[in-house]
Amino acid sequence: MMTLPSELWQMINSFIYAIYQANSIDELRCTTLEKLPELVVSDCSFFDMARVEKNQTRYFNPMSLTISQEKMAEYFDSFIYGDYVSWMFSLHQNSVVYCDSKIVTDEVREQSPLYNQWLKPMNLYYSCGINFVCENVPYGSLNLFNSRKRGDFTQQDLEILTVLEPHFTLKLTQLYPHGLPILSDQTAEEPMDKYHLTSREQELVRWLCTAADIEEIGQQLFISVHTVRKHAANIYRKTNCKNRNQLVALMAKERIT
Secondary structure, rough: OOOOOOOHHHHHHHHHHHHOOOOOOOHHHHHHHHHHHHHOOOEEEEEEEEEEEEEEEEEEEOOOOOOOOOHHHHHHHHHHHHHHHHHOOOOOOOOOEEHHHHHHHHHHHHOOOHHHHHHHHOOOOOOEEEEEEEEEEEEEEEEEOOOOOOOOOOHHHHHHHEEEHHHHHHHHHHOOOOOOOOOOOOOOOEEEEEEEEHHHHHHHHHOOOOOOOOOHHHHOOOOHHHHHHHHHHHHHHHHHOOHHHHHHHHHHHHHHH
């Protein structure tokens, strides 16, 4: 463990205070994305959420101040389950700080679809971050990215994240002692399966069964209002519903029967 400068510790302590002041996971994520660059400089970052569904960890609802909604949707639709870092996360029972250059070689990275189709077009190369897990209960992950020009993350960067990790994890477990809930109480996956909804459409159904308006749903899923309406139209067609109210009633009925 390296020794951090005293002036840096003052900034770290201020950041830790901000972690415990957050009243919700969204406030925690927003505060982190705004303030963390004062401690760990990066070109891009995002903070997603996670929970266990059907005995698998599912990452969702990414928040970013530096990556477009379209690029985040592209990652979660096409690359997350082929991400070598996400795969490694599944092996850990508790939170872990990672640096991808310590997990894979440059050769492996440069041959991966994740790098060639998602990172490289954004001029990104290196990544590091924290995967938040407490006793096998996942909460999400904080992911930072750097270009080749900026260079790999330093040992000091990783040390700062290591200091912050237990405070993040404790705050998340205080907010959600049993892990993140499924939206709209228990909107079941099984009843939706028979309608042949895609995973993205199933996620949207959960949001449509809440009080969130279309604009808020788009913001939470990092997609445009037009895309929300397009997915909703497909959902209504597949479920034979004329509108959102009928869909909500159908899902409520499916959960009872």
